[in-house]
Amino acid sequence: MKTSLTRLFPWAVVVIVGVWMVSPVFRPQPEALALIGGLPVLDQGRSKPLDTVARNTLLAVSKKQTFVDQDGKRQPAIVWLLDHMSGSERATKHKIVRIEHQGVLDLLGLKEEGGSFRYSLDEVLKNRDALLQAIRSAEKKEQAHQALYDRKVLELARRLQTLQHLRQAATPALIPPVVQGGSWQSLSQAVAAEREGKPASPELDVWRKVINAWLKADQAALLEAAHTLSAGRVAMDPGLASHANWERLFHKSDVFYQAMLGYLLAFLLVAFGWLGWAEPLNKAATRLAVFTLVIHTVALVARMTLHGRPPVTNLYSSAIFVGWGAVVAALILERIFKSGIGTATGSAVGAASLLVAHHLAGDGDTMEMMRAVLDTNFWLATHVTTITIGYSANFLAGFLAAVFVVRGVLTPSLDHATLKNINRMIYGTLAFATLFSFVGTVLGGIWADQSWGRFWGWDPKENGALLIVLWDAMALHARWGGMVRARGLAIIALLGNVVTAWSWFGVNMLGVGLHSYGFTDGAARALGLFVLGNLLLVALASVPTRYWRSGGGPRRPATPAA
Amino acid sequence: MSSVAATSTAGGRAAPSLPDRIKKLVSPLASMRITVVTLILGAFLVFAGTIAQIETGIWSVVSIYFHSFFVWIPFDIFLPRGTHVAASIPFPGGWTIGGVLLINLIAAFIVRLQWRRDRIGLLISHLGIITMLCGEIVTGVYADEGHMSIDEGSWSGHTEDIRHAELVFVDRSGADKDVNIVVPEHLIKKPGVIANALLPAVVDVQRFMVHSRLELDPQRLQNQSADAHRAVERPDVGGTSGEGVNMPSMYAKLHDPKTGKSLGVFLFSTWAKRPTPITIAGKRYDVALRFRRKHRSFQLHLVDFTFKRYPGTDIPASYSSKVRLVDKANQVDREVLIWMNHPLRYAGETFYQASFRPDERGTVLQVVRNPGWLIPYVSCGLVTFGLLLHFMLSLTRFLRRRSA
Numbered sequence: 001m002k003t004s005l006t007r008l009f010p011w012a013v014v015v016i017v018g019v020w021m022v023s024p025v026f027r028p029q030p031e032a033l034a035l036i037g038g039l040p041v042l043d044q045g046r047s048k049p050l051d052t053v054a055r056n057t058l059l060a061v062s063k064k065q066t067f068v069d070q071d072g073k074r075q076p077a078i079v080w081l082l083d084h085m086s087g088s089e090r091a092t093k094h095k096i097v098r099i100e101h102q103g104v105l106d107l108l109g110l111k112e113e114g115g116s117f118r119y120s121l122d123e124v125l126k127n128r129d130a131l132l133q134a135i136r137s138a139e140k141k142e143q144a145h146q147a148l149y150d151r152k153v154l155e156l157a158r159r160l161q162t163l164q165h166l167r168q169a170a171t172p173a174l175i176p177p178v179v180q181g182g183s184w185q186s187l188s189q190a191v192a193a194e195r196e197g198k199p200a201s202p203e204l205d206v207w208r209k210v211i212n213a214w215l216k217a218d219q220a221a222l223l224e225a226a227h228t229l230s231a232g233r234v235a236m237d238p239g240l241a242s243h244a245n246w247e248r249l250f251h252k253s254d255v256f257y258q259a260m261l262g263y264l265l266a267f268l269l270v271a272f273g274w275l276g277w278a279e280p281l282n283k284a285a286t287r288l289a290v291f292t293l294v295i296h297t298v299a300l301v302a303r304m305t306l307h308g309r310p311p312v313t314n315l316y317s318s319a320i321f322v323g324w325g326a327v328v329a330a331l332i333l334e335r336i337f338k339s340g341i342g343t344a345t346g347s348a349v350g351a352a353s354l355l356v357a358h359h360l361a362g363d364g365d366t367m368e369m370m371r372a373v374l375d376t377n378f379w380l381a382t383h384v385t386t387i388t389i390g391y392s393a394n395f396l397a398g399f400l401a402a403v404f405v406v407r408g409v410l411t412p413s414l415d416h417a418t419l420k421n422i423n424r425m426i427y428g429t430l431a432f433a434t435l436f437s438f439v440g441t442v443l444g445g446i447w448a449d450q451s452w453g454r455f456w457g458w459d460p461k462e463n464g465a466l467l468i469v470l471w472d473a474m475a476l477h478a479r480w481g482g483m484v485r486a487r488g489l490a491i492i493a494l495l496g497n498v499v500t501a502w503s504w505f506g507v508n509m510l511g512v513g514l515h516s517y518g519f520t521d522g523a524a525r526a527l528g529l530f531v532l533g534n535l536l537l538v539a540l541a542s543v544p545t546r547y548w549r550s551g552g553g554p555r556r557p558a559t560p561a562a
Numbered sequence: 563m564s565s566v567a568a569t570s571t572a573g574g575r576a577a578p579s580l581p582d583r584i585k586k587l588v589s590p591l592a593s594m595r596i597t598v599v600t601l602i603l604g605a606f607l608v609f610a611g612t613i614a615q616i617e618t619g620i621w622s623v624v625s626i627y628f629h630s631f632f633v634w635i636p637f638d639i640f641l642p643r644g645t646h647v648a649a650s651i652p653f654p655g656g657w658t659i660g661g662v663l664l665i666n667l668i669a670a671f672i673v674r675l676q677w678r679r680d681r682i683g684l685l686i687s688h689l690g691i692i693t694m695l696c697g698e699i700v701t702g703v704y705a706d707e708g709h710m711s712i713d714e715g716s717w718s719g720h721t722e723d724i725r726h727a728e729l730v731f732v733d734r735s736g737a738d739k740d741v742n743i744v745v746p747e748h749l750i751k752k753p754g755v756i757a758n759a760l761l762p763a764v765v766d767v768q769r770f771m772v773h774s775r776l777e778l779d780p781q782r783l784q785n786q787s788a789d790a791h792r793a794v795e796r797p798d799v800g801g802t803s804g805e806g807v808n809m810p811s812m813y814a815k816l817h818d819p820k821t822g823k824s825l826g827v828f829l830f831s832t833w834a835k836r837p838t839p840i841t842i843a844g845k846r847y848d849v850a851l852r853f854r855r856k857h858r859s860f861q862l863h864l865v866d867f868t869f870k871r872y873p874g875t876d877i878p879a880s881y882s883s884k885v886r887l888v889d890k891a892n893q894v895d896r897e898v899l900i901w902m903n904h905p906l907r908y909a910g911e912t913f914y915q916a917s918f919r920p921d922e923r924g925t926v927l928q929v930v931r932n933p934g935w936l937i938p939y940v941s942c943g944l945v946t947f948g949l950l951l952h953f954m955l956s957l958t959r960f961l962r963r964r965s966a
Contacts, residue, residue, distance in 0.1 A: 044872070424960075431956070434949065435949045438945060439946050442938070442945070445938055446938070451905075451914065453905065453932070455935065457620070458628055463612040466608055474598055474601035474602055481597070483595065
């Protein structure tokens with residue numbers, strides 16, 4: 001009985017968690033909402049389903065892609081968008097504006113309630129005059145002199161403006177061109193055109209029906225109008241219509257978030273394995289990690305296909321790709337060494353980087369259009385991808401080092417064989433990291449030479465990449481020269497985490513440079529905590545080995561194998 | 563220090579051969595400790611040179627930190643903005659660190675790296691690093707870049723170096739040629755009198771501002787002066803200010819060189835759209851402070867500039883310049899399209915689509931001459947190939963050992 005449990009357990013875990021992981025795609029939704037949400041519209045320079053517009057706007061305003069209505073029921077973004085666009089009286093009562101800054105809350109006369117920090121438009125605009133005054137005074141200041149409060153006020157102003165544009169139907173462009181070669185129109189543009197006697201799109205009337213049906217909660221009329229719109233789009237451009245619908249399903253699946261939970265669970269399974277029942281838990285963890293990686297890969301490919309781009313185009317997608325690369329490398333290590341360490345670190349890096357991606361998605365559209373200089377698939381595919389794999393490898397080495405230190409200092413489990421194995425893994429990963437960071441950096445130089453005639457310009461992002469290369473080269477030479485052994489290499493790899501994180505994110509926070517692509521205050525804090533955590537681990541590693549719970553382990557030299 | 567082998571034979575009689583003696587002499591320089599320490603120092607320098615860019619412009623940072631032998635790194639850059647500590651750390655500059663690394667590498671080549679099959683990858687990649695460091699020296703010494711901005715429908719035969727200004731007196735009285743009399747920036751940067759037989763006037767520099775802004779001067783406005791502007795000094799452009807380029811201005815008193823009579827105090831600024839006409843001894847000169855110009859033997863004519871944005875956004879989707887290249891001496895007259903990632907290479911120079919005029923009706927090309935532009939390609943190829951070879955060999959060896 002026991003043996004069959006040990007045998008069945010890993011598979012049971014994979015099946016149960018696997019089904020749960022892909023379940024969001026199959027979650028039922030009213031047909032009318034699915035049809036309307038899947039309509040391709042034009043927003044911020046690209047065609048996307050209306051559902052994506054709803055999600056991105058809600059995400060930007062409330063930091064969540066769903067909201068809780070007055071009855072306390074969680075609803076999808078498209079419901080909010082229809083409420084908001086139709087001018088329903090519910091719209092101004094939905095608690096969707098997230099405000100965290102105490103100063104701004106005081107300004108608006110709002111209290112922190114329930115810890116969600118989300119307020120309705122009615123509440124936010126209660127003190128309209130005070131808000132307007134604060135916005136004006138913040139706008140007058142030069143950027144360098146703006147306090148955090150001013151920036152938060154302006155941020156709120158921008159969000160309210162987005163909401164207002166939606167409310168006035170000025171965005172998005174919902175109605176396809178009436179004539180060949182014409183441009184997409186927003187509802188307000190279409191109404192204006194109609195008033196001027198220009199040829200009106202037949203869609204305008206259908207949208208009126210949608211809005212009326214929505215306001216009256218007339219499900220039958222809504223469904224009929226939705227069918228008309230949907231059929232019209234398919235007739236106009238079947239490719240565009242199906243692309244938009246795939247994108248809707250992709251977002252509905254929430255796949256990267258699910259994968260993050262998958263990796264987290266895999267990590268927890270290995271961690272429990274350290275307490276006992278190691279083999280079945282390890283097996284379950286590794287299989288779950290492999291399954292999650294498959295999902296992660298499918299999602300990555302789906303994203304690339306939908307966007308028509310190589311995997312890394314912005315900070316968000318770099319986080320997804322860093323996680324992917326690290327998990328692949330870690331599972332290869334797991335296959336070679338079979339000790340659970342590969343699975344543990346791989347799923348930890350995977351979960352962590354997908355968590356980072358989840359938070360980065362708050363900036364808005366994650367499949368945004370590319371600025372002219374970045375608009376080249378060749379360099380995005382080569383330079384950006386290689387350098388991101390370099391990040392993955394560095395993080396993997398750093399996390400392996402963390403496992404090394406924690407297990408060595410705090411547990412008695414780091415015996416000589418394990419020590420040697422982890423040391424080899426760190427070294428191998430660092431070698432791999434050096435290669436990819438170097439090649440990636442160089443390809444970046446070649447791109448720069450091609451596009452603005454300067455192979456190397458000492459631009460912050462370039463420096464960040466160079467810093468990683470120098471650090472990795474230093475690590476390898478320190479080991480080859482016998483200057484560090486297992487513990488020293490672990491410390492270098494932990495500091496490598498800091499160097500890599502700084503180059504990946506810190507550089508963007510400086511607000512300098514040609515290719516800095518993102519900044520948020522919250523990110524700065526997260527980066528600070530990550531750096532601090534690694535420094536603590538370095539301090540832990542610096543505890544003399546006689547106090548390590550694994551005792552004499554690290555004192556024995558690891559053979560430097562070049 | 564695994565294989566620093568320069569030992570004499572066991573008998574001790576035979577004198578060490580010449581290569582051995584060289585090896586012995588060089589071996590301290592080949593120490594891998596030097597490599598590691600230099601790499602750490604290099605990493606720190608790069609870090610400092612990056613965060614320094616928050617306050618200081620990238621060009622100054624490059625010349626202070628990277629293209630230098632020695633640098634005092636101010637402590638301030640590591641602290642939150644606004645805090646000031648009057649202390650600096652003395653630190654080796656980019657040339658020093660690069661130089662030490664280069665010597666260390668060459669020494670290691672002589673002493674340590676052997677032509678063994680399992681070392682060949684390392685050997686090739688280190689050779690690549692040596693060429694790369696040499697390439698950076700070539701670039702640092704010989705590379706030159708400027709900007710060429712052309713409005714639609716007009717011609718240009720010169721580039722501007724936006725890092726330097728010059729004061730120019732243009733005599734347009736010639737029948738077919740204008741005469742430009744130029745005072746370079748290093749002469750006008752400090753207050754003082756500049757007198758030269760070539761100059762139509764004696765220039766008494768009162769004040770030079772590296773970066774400035776023009777604003778209306780109510781007093782001059784009231785006096786109905788020809789130019790109602792005054793210049794206000796601005797801090798040197800830092801990386802984050804978003805202003806990008808230093809826009810110098812200067813105040814100078816001009817004297818008639820013969821009579822010594824003052825012609826008045828003038829404001830010259832790179833902001834000014836037109837030069838200031840000044841009559842000296844009955845002759846008219848157009849005087850201006852402008853970015854340093856370099857003239858070419860050929861001319862470019864901007865036929866058409868296209869600029870596209872993504873619909874409904876401010877994000878530039880693409881921009882391109884259709885130019886006509888005319889080089890009379892070499893009988894060249896052709897049309898070329900320059901766009902992102904597709905530069906024009908001509909006469910040893912490369913013209914890149916860099917930016918556009920504020921009104922979007924003209925182009926800004928970046929013009930670069932870099933005789934060493936090919937070196938990085940070669941060296942990077944070497945390093946990449948070498949590393950790949952080495953790690954592949956080590957990995958297969960490791961896996962074979964494990965499975966054995």
